[in-house]
Amino acid sequence: MPPINYKIDPVHSSVHFSVRHMMVSNVRGEFTSVSGNLVFDSENPTSSSVEATIEVASINTRDAQRDTHLKSADFLDVDKCPTITFRSTKVAAHKGGGEVTGELTIHGVTRPITLEVEGPTAEIKDPWGNQRIGASAKTSLSRKDFGLTWNTALETGGVLVGDEVKITIDVEAVRA
Structure with missing residues (x-):
């Protein structure tokens, strides 16, 4: 069977x-606009690939003031860098998942990153006749590696915003 093209279902x-x-808890957020394409080769998973784009303006941390600050030049600078992109360069498969390595661009800075992947799921037919697959991935990164260095020292020691960012991705894709 030849590789199958899928479109990410946003x-x-x-x-x-x-x-x-503030060194005491985790703030969570999401990007609500993600798009892209997957090519999955079930016979040779290492030849599979993924490309994804995230609209930075879609950030949502459940606090409008914080979201505005994250979109500003202090952080993601949505006016100059409106998207975050990922393009795979290597896929390593193992039972139940694998690793997808690629080039991640945030804030105009591109760095290699590896995603730990669960899946893909078996392809299913939805009630409307579309063929779908799904996968989950996780990674962490240093925001400073991408030029996101804004911070404020706390009076009691430490800083307002941690450096490590943990990322979780859930993707459902429709056969193109």
Whole structure:
């Protein structure tokens, strides 16, 4: 069977993140607009690929003031860098999942990153006749590696915003 092309279903896919806040808790958020394409080769999974784009303006941390600050030049600078992109460069498969390595661009800075992947699921037919697959992935990154260095020192020690960002991705894709 030849490789199959899939389109990311933005309504059933999500990109969530968490980062330490004031050294005491984690703030969680998501990007609500994600799109892209997957090519899955069930006979040779290592030749599969993924490309995804996230609209930075779609950030949602459940606090409008914080979201505005995250969109500003202090952080993601949505006016100059309106998207976050990922393009795979290597896929390593193992039972139940694998690793997808690729180039992640945030804030105009591109760095290699590896996603730990669960899936893909077996392809299913939805009630409308579409063929779908799904997968989940997780990783963490240093926001400073992407030029996101804004911070404030706390009077009691430590900083307002942690450096490590944990990312969780859930994707559902429809056969193109």
